[in-house]
Amino acid sequence: MIPTPEQAEIFRRNTELSELADQVAQLMKHHRLTEDEVTHVVRDVLVAMTPRDESFVDRVKSMTRPTAGRTWQATLTPTGGVTLPSEIRQHLGLLPGDSVALQVQTDGTTVVRKAVPKTGQLVLALDLEATLISSAVSQFPRPMLFEFLEHCRALFARIVMFTTIREERFRVIAKTLVDEGSAPSWFQQLECVAWTGPTKDLRFIPNCAPEDAVLVDDLASYVHPGQEERWVQVEPFEPPFNGSDRALEKVLDELEERVRRQSHS
Numbered sequence: 191m192i193p194t195p196e197q198a199e200i201f202r203r204n205t206e207l208s209e210l211a212d213q214v215a216q217l218m219k220h221h222r223l224t225e226d227e228v229t230h231v232v233r234d235v236l237v238a239m240t241p242r243d244e245s246f247v248d249r250v251k252s253m254t255r256p257t258a259g260r261t262w263q264a265t266l267t268p269t270g271g272v273t274l275p276s277e278i279r280q281h282l283g284l285l286p287g288d289s290v291a292l293q294v295q296t297d298g299t300t301v302v303r304k305a306v307p308k309t310g311q312l313v314l315a316l317d318l319e320a321t322l323i324s325s326a327v328s329q330f331p332r333p334m335l336f337e338f339l340e341h342c343r344a345l346f347a348r349i350v351m352f353t354t355i356r357e358e359r360f361r362v363i364a365k366t367l368v369d370e371g372s373a374p375s376w377f378q379q380l381e382c383v384a385w386t387g388p389t390k391d392l393r394f395i396p397n398c399a400p401e402d403a404v405l406v407d408d409l410a411s412y413v414h415p416g417q418e419e420r421w422v423q424v425e426p427f428e429p430p431f432n433g434s435d436r437a438l439e440k441v442l443d444e445l446e447e448r449v450r451r452q453s454h455s
């Protein structure tokens with residue numbers, strides 16, 4: 191019997207999926223990658239391969255997750271305490287000292303997440319051009335800009351703009367981004383760092399020690415000598431602009447990791 195084109199397509203995909211699952215298993219073994227790291231790699235690859243097929247990506251994500259579909263039980267102590275199974279701790283990336291957020295969804299299910307602490311200490315310094323938007327001229331917002339900014343706001347007690355663009359110009363650009371729904375309204379009021387010289391020396395940020403600041407910038411040449419550790423590099427947002435650009439998500443992962451490290455140190 192000759193398969194229909196749909197059947198042939200399903201067969202092709204299933205073959206690809208099982209080959210992919212084998213490769214992922216080998217990756218995890220050889221590189222000692224965590225499940226989250228592998229999921230990220232697989233997701234990036236798949237998003238690049240099939241930008242429109244989210245369900246396919248989700249299927250692979252769930253297939254490559256050995257904990258998916260499993261249930262654990264833990265007994266409550268008389269005081270209401272419970273030990274989270276190690277698989278769940280690993281799955282959520284929990285370390286001793288982390289907080290857990292429990293949320294009751296509207297459908298009645300309860301979701302367990304890692305609570306991301308506000309350090310109240312780390313200051314996030316953001317570059318503008320080729321980091322958040324294309325340039326001050328074209329002003330294309332980078333994909334996921336709104337979500338990125340909102341997450342940053344939850345992570346950091348203070349956010350500043352550290353850009354070569356003059357403050358008055360930034361305010362105008364920010365207003366446009368807010369008006370078109372690409373940035374949350376508070377973005378217009380962000381503090382702008384006044385600075386001079388060839389590098390973005392974090393000592394220009396008022397009332398902030400350089401070791402308490404993180405700079406997100408696409409250009410290495412702006413990083414002040416000796417402050418390389420404080421820099422989170424972002425791929426430049428440049429033509430040809432691509433709707434599947436996920437650089438801000440990657441930056442967010444790195445920022446969460448830094449906030450977590452800071453709160454553990």
Ligand SMILES: [Mg+2]
Nearest residue numbers: 317319320408
């Ligand atoms: Mg830049």
